[in-house]
Amino acid sequence: MHHFSLILVFLGLSCSNAIEDPEFFEIVVDRDHPEKVYEAFEQFKIRYQRKYKDAEENQKRMQNFIKSYNTVGRLNLKSNESGYTSTFGINKFSDLSSKEFQQRLSNIAPSQKFRSAMKKASPFLKRHKRQVDELPDSVDLRYEKVNGRYIVGSIVKDQGSCACCWGFAVTAVAEAVYAANIGPFTYLSEQELCDCATPGSLGCTGGDLVWGTEYIMGRGLAASSTYKWDEHRANKSGMCISEENKRVLKEDKFDYYFADRYNAEEEIMAMLVQWKSPVAASKSFFHLPGKEKREIENN
Structure with a gap:
């Protein structure tokens, strides 16, 4: 059986570590053009x-x-x-306000249990210098094709007020890996991860990249067309209906690795070139306009 890998970048941040500006600030207005x-x-x-x-x-x-x-x-x-x-x-x-923005994001930091999983090192850690020198300066997966098909979706997804950034990140990586190695590109269900992958907590209160990845490894994942996104759904417990939805992505197809955050650039580039897979990481787009936000999310 073939196994394919998802790469997670552990930055020591939860999704809420976005903006920590004081609530009181100086209002600066251009005096010439107020x-x-x-x-x-x-x-x-x-x-x-x-x-x-x-x-x-x-x-x-x-x-x-x-x-x-x-x-x-x-x-x-x-x-x-x-x-x-x-x-x-x-x-x-x-x-x-910065407080209101943070309330929309995950407040769950990786636990000690998942820190121990960092020992599952990336296979790119021991690359020879020649291999590193041969890497290109840039890779854009939006234009990459496998068997004549694009492997990254064109729709920009929006979690709304639900702090399921972790589920969206894992699902996006799984979609690209699936399209590059298994079958035609299919949008997968963030809602299933948000409803089902947390260890007893509400998916809209935040989560961890490892939760979503290990859920997919054990249960697979449905398509978003059948298990549809609702930003308010995972504010309630007992909403998981995975058994009612066909498995598009089968279980036991994936493994995962953590990139070394201090050498992430080389590892990520090697993975993009060799496996044609993006990376799941926690980042904030608080001050990114729509065009730049789309470019980052699609990469």
Whole structure:
């Protein structure tokens, strides 16, 4: 039986370690063009269909927006001065406080049990220097094909208010590995992981990459077309209906490895080239605009 590997990058972070700015901040407005930030806020409300209940909430949200607006400006300036191509911008989270944003994310850090699993080392740890030198500078799986078929999906998924980032990350990796090694690309069910893969906790309160990976290894996974996503469903217990849905991804098809976070660049590139598989890792896109966010999520 063939086994295929999922690579997890352990950064020592839970999904909630995103933004830890103070709630009180200086509102900086361009004195020469003070109207710009207010126009940007009005455009934000139109684009994301924001309707606040009263003037007090509008003022609160505008202050949060200005904080995000200022942060985006600083990040873009720093990126430009450093010679990077990274672009930051306003997105749908820009009127949230840092506390509100973190409440949407996982508050579960990897336990000691899963830290011991780090001993399951990546097979790329002992690569020869010649092999490392032969790696390309970049790989974009969005344009990679196996047997004439693309192996990465084009739909950008959204977990909404449910802190199931861990399930979305694992599912995305499993989709690509499945498409590269087993069959045509199929969107798999994040909802099944969120409902069924946690050890007694609610999936929307957060989770761990290992939970989702080991669930797939033991139970397989249904397609998202049959076990559909509902951002509110996993706020309740006892919602798992895996037995009612056909296994698209069969159990016992995968193993997993942890990349060394201090040498992750070489390991990830080697894995992208050799296995055509992305990596599951915890990151925040608090200040990434839609275009940049899509590019990262699709990689």
